[in-house]
Amino acid sequence: MTTKDAVIIGGGIVGVSLLYYLARNGMRNVLLIERNYLGSGATGRCGGGIRQQWSTEINIKLAMLGREIFANLSDELGHDIEWHSGGYLIPVYTEEFAQQARKNIELQRKLGLEVELLKPEEIKSIVPQFNPADVILATYCPTDGHANPFKTVFAYAKAAQALGTEIWEYCEVQSINRKGTCYEILTPHDTVATPILVNAAGGWANIIAKMIGIELPTTPYRHEILVTEPVEHFLDPLIISFDGDYYFRQEHNGGIVGGMGNPDEPPGINHRSSLHFLIEFSHKLAKAMPILRDVRIIRQWAGLYLMSPDSQHIMGDINGIDGYYQIVGFSGHGFMLGPISSKLLADYITDGKRSEFIDAFSYRRFEEGTIQKEVSVV
Ligand SMILES: Cc1cc2nc3c(=O)[nH]c(=O)nc-3n(C[C@H](O)[C@H](O)[C@H](O)COP(=O)(O)OP(=O)(O)OC[C@H]3O[C@@H](n4cnc5c(N)ncnc54)[C@H](O)[C@@H]3O)c2cc1C
Numbered sequence: 285m286t287t288k289d290a291v292i293i294g295g296g297i298v299g300v301s302l303l304y305y306l307a308r309n310g311m312r313n314v315l316l317i318e319r320n321y322l323g324s325g326a327t328g329r330c331g332g333g334i335r336q337q338w339s340t341e342i343n344i345k346l347a348m349l350g351r352e353i354f355a356n357l358s359d360e361l362g363h364d365i366e367w368h369s370g371g372y373l374i375p376v377y378t379e380e381f382a383q384q385a386r387k388n389i390e391l392q393r394k395l396g397l398e399v400e401l402l403k404p405e406e407i408k409s410i411v412p413q414f415n416p417a418d419v420i421l422a423t424y425c426p427t428d429g430h431a432n433p434f435k436t437v438f439a440y441a442k443a444a445q446a447l448g449t450e451i452w453e454y455c456e457v458q459s460i461n462r463k464g465t466c467y468e469i470l471t472p473h474d475t476v477a478t479p480i481l482v483n484a485a486g487g488w489a490n491i492i493a494k495m496i497g498i499e500l501p502t503t504p505y506r507h508e509i510l511v512t513e514p515v516e517h518f519l520d521p522l523i524i525s526f527d528g529d530y531y532f533r534q535e536h537n538g539g540i541v542g543g544m545g546n547p548d549e550p551p552g553i554n555h556r557s558s559l560h561f562l563i564e565f566s567h568k569l570a571k572a573m574p575i576l577r578d579v580r581i582i583r584q585w586a587g588l589y590l591m592s593p594d595s596q597h598i599m600g601d602i603n604g605i606d607g608y609y610q611i612v613g614f615s616g617h618g619f620m621l622g623p624i625s626s627k628l629l630a631d632y633i634t635d636g637k638r639s640e641f642i643d644a645f646s647y648r649r650f651e652e653g654t655i656q657k658e659v660s661v662v
Pocket residue numbers: 293294295296297298299317318319320321322323324325326327328329330331332333334455456457458484485486487488507508509543586587588589611612614615616617618619620621622
């Protein structure tokens with residue numbers, strides 16, 4: 285039997301960043317358990333986008349703090365995470381979303397975010413190759429950006445290990461028994477006893493929660509994505525459209541990586557790729573960026589969004605279940621909001637620091653019925 289002060293289940297961006305922040309706060313006898321390799325879940329499959337352009341006050345504030353972390357992370361962790369502050373451009377195609385975009389911008393500016401409202405003809409000053417046909421307006425925030433998900437995960441993991449924490453990869457949590465104030469976690473490697481258990485299992489979080497008798501209000505959905513062959517660097521911002529239902533950006537090596545949602549996607553854990561996505565998204569990409577029409581697609585894959593009822597994550601503890609914490613349900617934005625949320629949760633676990641974010645993203649909002657849906661999502 286191994287004994288630890290805390291155990292984190294899940295080696296995605298959320299788990300590894302939490303491991304690092306707990307260690308930085310002085311809690312070092314901590315173990316992270318990952319059933320596959322680090323980043324093998326949604327994190328290593330995601331678009332790597334980091335934006336502050338949200339529709340709710342709490343998400344804008346959290347994202348601004350989160351962006352600060354990314355901008356300084358290569359220096360802090362001592363590994364290059366390929367942070368690129370190329371901005372986010374958000375074209376809008378319908379009057380309903382245009383109204384929402386105007387409201388968003390007002391709130392974002394009030395909170396101190398630098399964001400521009402562009403007429404369709406002004407978009408070319410940001411991205412000359414973009415096709416503005418059918419666009420009503422666009423918003424643009426130059427301080428948004430993107431980073432490399434794998435490099436970010438490895439940088440956090442290495443920094444956390446250097447502080448004395450431990451990571452078990454290729455080790456699946458099979459069951460959890462609660463014994464008094466202690467959790468016994470069964471894995472093929474060993475049984476681990478701990479007073480603090482954190483569920484950071486991404487799309488599999490419901491399965492982990494069920495092991496200790498908790499029903500989460502979250503649902504996993506497949507999201508597909510692809511990458512093209514590398515082309516010469518020409519695209520700085522990540523371009524995302526909520527009503528156009530697409531997003532894409534250029535990677536460090538030149539490939540264009542992008543995807544879209546699918547309103548007809550059934551819930552469930554599914555990592556298969558579809559021809560439907562390949563065809564639909566290719567059309568959207570070629571329409572938005574005609575210059576990419578003849579670029580070859582080299583690979584497509586899929587990952588999981590763990591959707592919550594208000595498209596916002598759930599973090600903190602649950603009344604009556606001592607020592608259990610969760611940081612789950614990031615929907616489509618856990619890469620950008622994962623590190624800041626982990627940092628806040630680490631402060632809560634180690635020092636009992638209860639920030640406004642711990643309250644806002646608590647599980648309790650579903651019991652109290654105080655939810656406000658985030659609408660700026662693909
Ligand atoms: C196609 C796509 C594009 C996306 N684009 C973006 C984007 O541009 N920006 C953004 O911010 N977000 C994006 N997201 C969302 C983002 O990827 C996720 O919200 C985020 O990665 C969640 O991180 P996580 O650590 O919670 O989960 P994960 O990365 O899924 O990590 C959870 C880990 O838990 C492990 N695990 C599960 N069960 C067990 C078990 N029993 N025992 C041990 N380990 C277990 C899994 O193997 C997995 O590695 C995208 C997602 C997808 C699918």
